[in-house]
Amino acid sequence: MIEALGFEFFRNALIAGFLASIACGVIGSFVVVKRMAALAGGISHAAFGGIGLGYFLGIDPLAGAAAVALGTSAATAWIRMKAHQHLDTLVGAVWATGMAAGILFIYITPGFAPDLFSYLFGNILLVPRETLLVMAILTAGICGIVAILYPRLVAVTFDEEYASVMDLHPDRIMVILLLLTGLTVVMLIQIVGIILVIALLTLPAATARLFSHSMKELIVGASLLGIVFTTTGIWLSYAFDIPSGATIVIVSACVYFGALPLQSRIMSRRESA
Numbered sequence: 001m002i003e004a005l006g007f008e009f010f011r012n013a014l015i016a017g018f019l020a021s022i023a024c025g026v027i028g029s030f031v032v033v034k035r036m037a038a039l040a041g042g043i044s045h046a047a048f049g050g051i052g053l054g055y056f057l058g059i060d061p062l063a064g065a066a067a068v069a070l071g072t073s074a075a076t077a078w079i080r081m082k083a084h085q086h087l088d089t090l091v092g093a094v095w096a097t098g099m100a101a102g103i104l105f106i107y108i109t110p111g112f113a114p115d116l117f118s119y120l121f122g123n124i125l126l127v128p129r130e131t132l133l134v135m136a137i138l139t140a141g142i143c144g145i146v147a148i149l150y151p152r153l154v155a156v157t158f159d160e161e162y163a164s165v166m167d168l169h170p171d172r173i174m175v176i177l178l179l180l181t182g183l184t185v186v187m188l189i190q191i192v193g194i195i196l197v198i199a200l201l202t203l204p205a206a207t208a209r210l211f212s213h214s215m216k217e218l219i220v221g222a223s224l225l226g227i228v229f230t231t232t233g234i235w236l237s238y239a240f241d242i243p244s245g246a247t248i249v250i251v252s253a254c255v256y257f258g259a260l261p262l263q264s265r266i267m268s269r270r271e272s273a
Contacts (some may be wrong), residue, residue: 004238009125013244016127017230019135020191021204023142025223027184028205029215030177034157037202039076042091043178044185044197046072046098048119051194052105055113065119066186072098073182077175122193122245124234135187142180153177154215191230192245203252204229207259229255 004010031040050068054061072094079090106113118126146153155163156173163170181201188197208221233248 004235008129009127010234010238012127012129012132013124013234014231015132016124016135016191017234017248018227019132019139020187020200021226021230022223023139023184023187024201024204024226025208025221026143026146026219027177027180028201028226029208029218029222030153030157031181032202032205032209033215033218034177036181037198038091039178040181040185040201041198042094042098043069043072043076043182044188044194044201045095047182047185047189048194049098049101049105051116051119051189052102052109055109055116056105061115061119062186062189065189066183068098069182069186070179073178074175077171077178080174081171118193119189120193120195121243122189122191122196124191124230124244124248125237127190131190138183138187142183145176145180149173149176157215192248196245196249199249199252200226200229203249203256207252207256210259210262225252225255 031037047065047069050064050066051061052064053068054064057064076090076094106116152163152168152173153176155166155168156170156177160170160174163173184201185197188200192200204226205218205222207225208218212218212221229252230248233251234244236242236251237244237247
C-alpha cells in the first residue's frame with residue numbers, strides 16, 4: 001500500500017481530501033446545527049444545471065456549476081427573506097429545477113458529454129494538480145471569512161431572532177453562509193460527486209456533534225473526522241479498485257451509525273452519575 005504514495009494522482013487525492021475535509025468541517029458544522037442539510041442538498045443538485053450549461057456553452061462544467069451554485073445560494077437567501085416560502089417547498093423547487101435544467105442542457109448539446117459520471121458520483125483519484133491550488137484558495141477564503149464573522153455566524157445559527165434583536169443583520173449573515181455553502185459544494189463535486197455531496201458535507205459534522213460541547217470543538221472535530229474519512233476511503237478505493245466517492249461516504253456513514261450507540265451510553269452514564 002505504501003507504494004501508492006509514489007503515484008502523483010494518489011498524492012493529489014490525499015491533498016484534495018484534506019482540503020475538502022477542512023471546508024466540510026467548517027461549513028458542515030453550521031449546516032448541521034442550523035439544520036440546513038436539505039437546503040445544501042438542493043444547492044448541490046441545482047449545480048448540476050450549471051454542469052449541463054457548461055457542456056452546452058463549451059466551457060469548464062465546474063465553472064458553470066460554481067456560477068449556478070452561487071446564484072442559487074443568493075436567490076434562495078433572497079426568496080427565504082422576501083417571499084417567506086416554506087423551506088421544504090423551496091428546497092424541492094431548487095432541487096428539481098437544477099436537475100431538470102442539467103438534463104435538458106446535456107440532451108441538446110451535440111455529441112457525448114465526457115466525464116459526466118465523475119461529476120455525478122465523483123472521482124477524487126482524478127483531481128489534477130492545478131485544481132489543488134484552486135481548492136487551497138477556496139478553503140483559505142472560507143476559513144478566513146468564517147474566522148472574521150464567527151461570532152455573528154454562531155449567533156445566527158443558534159438563534160436568528162436574538163441576532164436580529166442584537167442588530168447583527170442575520171439576513172446578510174445567512175446570505176454569506178449560503179454562499180459559502182455553495183462554494184463548498186463546488187469543491188466537493190470532484191471528490192464525491194453531486195449525488196453524494198450532502199453526505200460528506202454533513203456526516204463528519206453530525207458525528208462530531210455527538211461528542212462536542214461547543215461550536216469550536218464541533219468544527220475541529222468535524223474537520224479531523226473528515227480527513228480520516230476521506231483518507232480511509234481513498235486507501236480502500238485504491239486497494240479494492242472501487243469507486244472513491246462512494247467508498248468515502250460509506251466509511252463516513254459506518255462511523256456515524258457506529259457512534260450513535262456510544263453517544264447514548266455516554267449520556268446514560270452521565271444521567272446515572
